[in-house]
Amino acid sequence: MSDIARLAGVSEATVSRSLKDSPLINEKTRKRVQDIAREHNYKINAAARNFRLKKTHTLAVVLLVDREWGHEVSDAFLMVLLGSIADEAANQGYDLLLSTNPHDVADLGAYYLESKRADGLIIIGQGRNDPRLDRLAASKAPFIVWGAEVEDHDYFTVGSDNRQGGYDATKLLIENGRKHIAFLGDIRHPEMEHRWEGYRRALEEAGIPYDESLVIPTDFSRSDGYEKADKVLLGEHRECDAVFCVSDNIALGVMKRLSEAGIRVPEDIAIVGFDDNPLAVFSTPGLTTIKQDIREGGKLLVQNLVKVLNGEAIGHVTMPTELIVRQSCGRG
């Protein structure tokens, strides 16, 4: 910058102000400085600037997905969400720091926030109600979570209306004449718990007794859907005529196993998934599912976090879901 100052015959202060389009500087000078800077391909040193301003203009995204837990990181869902977050962050003038395995289990916020690597945190996934999030919240760290709004937690979330989604999915299956509807998913996840609540409500409204043995803990991965289908639908619960899976991945695994076993979908067993994974269209039969507007979700995560950083108040966001009817649910 001092070079530019010398070349332009002004002080560094003037250069700094010129490049910021400060009205303090005479327009002619400003133009001249800007031209010279451009000519010499001068780029302001972000490190120095951030240091001085005590602002990093950076958001950190933490993928809090426990791999042992089976949530394969390859999930299309994540990529879309991440892409959308990245786009919106760029829009808002923030860089994006990415972390898949939280540096140390100890304190999520420490690494990024206290060491001034990022201004705020976006956390993808609450896991099974991870207590670390509560500790983060207690420390007043600026962060936001993709997931479900949970009563006694002191942080804000953006997520889909999982209760409604679960309800819609189950209701559709009931309307299509199904009576024995299994639920595949792990309700220790807050989001899944909400879907399960919707599932129960739909059953109740239809007067179908709730059978706990039809709620099968299943992790996000496809292979687990496959295995649970094997164990449950082909084993203990042959009476099942429908399945609501908390993710399309699970549903695709189920469909694979059923197809191998010669069980027809949807004739013998109807299936509804969740997410509207891009691949849901291409399965055979097409997978009926609950669509989440993930792109919008990513955008809102960033926008709300930026609000927090600016000291504005925010609230939880619950986005509507949409029922996408294809063939797997047993009727159009």
Place this chain on the structure above:
Amino acid sequence: MSDIARLAGVSEATVSRSLKDSPLINEKTRKRVQDIAREHNYKINAAARNFRLKKTHTLAVVLLVDREWGHEVSDAFLMVLLGSIADEAANQGYDLLLSTNPHDVADLGAYYLESKRADGLIIIGQGRNDPRLDRLAASKAPFIVWGAEVEDHDYFTVGSDNRQGGYDATKLLIENGRKHIAFLGDIRHPEMEHRWEGYRRALEEAGIPYDESLVIPTDFSRSDGYEKADKVLLGEHRECDAVFCVSDNIALGVMKRLSEAGIRVPEDIAIVGFDDNPLAVFSTPGLTTIKQDIREGGKLLVQNLVKVLNGEAIGHVTMPTELIVRQSCGRG
């Protein structure tokens, strides 16, 4: 830091050295300082440190995937690669900056490198031989590319042995008795071009004449596989008895269309894909494919870039591919 210095009754210099475990400092002092720092939950200010050291300890990942171009960012491939890059970067003590839409088309390196936001760049995808990469190389920027080694380019890459993969896929189809093998992919992409070269070599070795009209430009997306299947296999080229798709996504789209049309896979048309997308297992029939070791690729990208940053010399990396035989190719 000055607080810690005061509390410990030493100078900031001593604190700084202590926290670095510098042997210059007496062991007792060092311990004491470290304890005090920990007690007070002091975290070194990364912004100041990076500024002083002119090192960001950060790598930037640029997803150079043209969306209009149909390569859906949701591709599982990308997520796995990204995850692996993130893990290895953490291993090596680097943070990861993520960018999906290059800030300005102008100069990729400028934003991240010249402005000192990152020490090096990892570029995912060469696009259709993007000239920006050559400009980056000309400017001596430290970066590395996921893609194919191309003759007259002055940058290093990490990628799969696409020629061998294309060859293996095609050869398998030939061995399974297929004569009219279509190629679905856009060979303006260097990686796809290599796969196509492998395809040609396999045909040649088998004495099957190369038919250019069987090479169908198809973008990465699933929907395009679907459409091309409609147009080509069900239209102009009913003689086709096999298809080699440059990605599993394309292959899944093709399978969907064929299944709708009542054409049997693999009996009527055999299919081989590329990538070993996690979903390839779950399609019906299981998709035979060429597996890329993407996790290893991500790791190597980071390791090689770090080498560059340390002034070490590196070379291109071509990783072996693996033929994964399932059912879609027409024989086990």
Place this chain on the structure above:
DNA sequence: ATTTGGGTTGCAATCGATTGCATTCGAGCG
């Protein structure tokens, strides 16, 4: 007792951009 020297520690400059305050300059006005 003075010198030498190794082991510790502190001083102070430095990185590059920003910004409050002071300064300069010129125009306008009494």
Place this chain on the structure above:
DNA sequence: CGCTCGAATGCAATCGATTGCAACCCAAAT
């Protein structure tokens, strides 16, 4: 002509950690 005022610009401090060099202390050697 002198004074005021506002616009434009410069001065210099500042952010927090790092590091070359100087300074210091104490023990051993002379």
